[in-house]
Amino acid sequence: MDKRKFQETFNSTEYNVDKQAKRMTHQGSESLLTSPVELILTIFDKLSDFTIICSVCQVCTRLNMIIDAYPRYQALITLDLFYNKITDAGVKYLTSALLNNTTLTTLDLGCNGIHDDGAHHLASALQNNRTLTTLNLENAEIGKSGIASLAGALEKNTTLTTLDLGQNDIQSVGAQCLSSALRTNKTLTTMILNNNFIGNVGAKCLADALQDNTALITLDLTENNINGEGAQHLACALRNNKTLTTLNLRHNNIKDLGAKHLSGALKNNTALTTLNLEGNAIGSLGAQHLSDGLKNNMTLTTLNLRNTDIGDSGAKSLSDALRNNNTLTELNLGSNRIENLGAQHLAGALQNNTSLMELDLTFTGIRDEGVELFVLALQENVVGNILF
Template sequence: MANQTGTSFLTLPVELIHGILDHQTDYTILCSMRNTLTTLDLRSNKIGHVGAQHLGDVLQHNTTLTTLYLGWNEIGDVGAERLARGLRHNTILTTLELGYNRIGHVGTQHFTDALRYNTTLTTLSLESNKIGDVGVQHLIDALQHNTAIVILSSSIPYIYHHFLISSLTTLSFESNQIGDVGAQPLAAALRHNKILITLGLGWNEIGDVGAQQLANALRHNTVILIFTLSKPCIDLYFFMKALTTLGLRCNKIGHVGAQYLGDALRHNKTLNILGLGYNQIGDIGAQNLATALRYNTALATLGLESCLIGDVGAQHMANSLRQNTSLTTLSFESNEIGDVGAQHLADALRHNSTLTTLGLGSNQIRQTGAQHLSDALRHNKTLTTLGLGYNEIGDAGVEQFADALQHNATLTILSLESNKIGDVGAQYVGDALRHNTVLTVLDLRSNQIGDVGVQQLANALRHNIGLTVLDLHGNRIGVFAAQHLADELRHNTTLVTLGLTYNKIENVGVQHLADRLRQNTTLAIRNRWRNQVGGDVLHEIKEFVNRIREEEDWPLLY
């Protein structure tokens, strides 16, 4: 019998696969998903409620799909009903993203009914819909019933532990017109549903009253499970974490609400991340939160960006940092702390041994504040990321930081975006890079560095063995500087990403980079089309680099 060789769909040429799929309906494609597909991203496809119905039908039978992205598809309440029907019977899907779909409280009620039966969904994202306070109440009702029985067996004979946990662990309600009324049932749910670990409530209308309700829930949001063993007089106590992340950015919380939350943090043992940015907390609210940090031993990340906090509030926060041993990330961008507030925080950094990330962008910090912070860096042994973008430290301020970098052995990411740094400041930075071996990411975007300054940086790159990311976007770099960069990059073996968008290097400058990069096997240049570069030259440079990273891929604080 002749041998017959089967052809797998996965082994076909990609052009042929596209040709086949172009002639199939969405429903046919969905129904054919078997055995392998685990993640499907259909965002921004105008699926509507009809497409949602097809997806709902597929979810009832599919046994592989675990993640489904459906944002920006105009699904509405009718489509939500169809998807909810599928969730009733689905036992595989764990993540469902439905942001920006015009789903109101009616559609939310359908999901509520489905969650009473579904025991596998762990993440439900409904940001930027219209669920409102009524829709929140529906979902909270579901959380009371959304449980799965888990049996833990022990190596000790005759011991079995039975307890109930909820399957849903992440809820995202951002931008849903939720006010104090909706916050009340959410708070009540936190007292009973003991496994929800992430709750996103940003961009809503929750004020001080709603903050009070949530704060009261945080006081009690710690689970103690007591397992009674079959042997006499033996009790096993097991603590399980509950809510660990609470997002409340951009609501209407003032200093009164901050006080309620601060009081709760004194007692809460589980919350790790609290986002309060873009509220009206002010110095008084900052004082209340800072006082809580003296006693709290769990919170690791606190977001207070754009909260109308001045140097007085910064002083309160600095005082707490001298005693707090858990906070690792403090986001303080877009406040009004100035040089005085920067001095307070700098003094705290001399004594703090846990903070690793500090964001101080857009805080009216000038040369004096830069001097205090740079002095702190000479003594601090834990800070790894410092964001100072959109301040006014200038060349004199960057000189202080450059000197500190020659002595600091921990800072790996430094953002100095938009700080009025010119060629003189770039020379100071270049001198520091010749000696510093720890800094890996340096952000100098939107400054005033020209060809002379870039020449100094390029000379430093010849000797530097630590820097992997250098962003020079939006400076005054021309053809001459590009040529000098190209010459020096032949000797550098550590720089991975170089950002040159929005400069004036033109075709000739890029040609120099392309010629020199034939000998460099590590660098990726982020150039895009903002340098008046022709298509042929850009194509040539792509042949010699590993990848071109888009601007939004860069993990920089400002």
């Protein structure tokens, strides 16, 4: 940002600075070199965080010295611009600032129409920025071209750890670009890709990357039109991956076949601790497959099977697994058609299980008689919380 634009920013009456400050700013850019530091700091206090980062830094050497010592700037590590109508033009100014900024660690641009052009600008900054660790681009109207640019930046960036690209238009082509980046990136630990239409092809691309990636810990693929085939690709990756701890597949369509593949992976995987399959109609057969995996798995602690249509039969299968499994601590079976028969099996398993701390049975068909069975089971079990 040059002196003229900075001066125009200060001259704006929207900041409501005092008369002395206004007189100073109307004298021309020379005043920036001679005005008292106290007066400049007074003006800084009237500016938004966005204006300070985009309009104040790199104007001139004197202002740089002042801003570097300005306590508010020193403490500015998070810039929240969520749903602020920031367009690709605004992002262009912001990314110019990111090239020199050394304080910002978190940037939230979610729900802004930055589009592909804005993503291109951000990618350029990410290649050189050395402080930003968290970037939220959720629902930012970014398409395949913008994702390709961001993926290219990830191959060079060495500081970003969390990237939220949820609710954009990545599709399988974008997933392929991100897959290439994950093969070389050594720092990204969390990638959120929910609602991006990546499908089975995209799932395969990401699964292939997980075979080589040793940094990613959390992968969110909620609502991505992934069925049993896509689950099979991911399961293959889980057999060899040693770092991914959380996999979110909520509201996909993996069904019992996908559950079967994931169950096979659970028998060999030694890293995954959280698996979310909520909203996948795996049915009782899928629950049976997962039960087989849980009997041999020693690392999974959280399993979400809410609204998966497992019924009493599925509850029985999972109960059999709970009798042998001693690592699962949270199990969500809510919004399933589990009635008193299923409750009988689960309550029986709890009498032997010593690891489960929370069991969610909300919005099921369990009635008073079933609840009484759990009351009796709790007399011999340390489950901390059962939700009905």
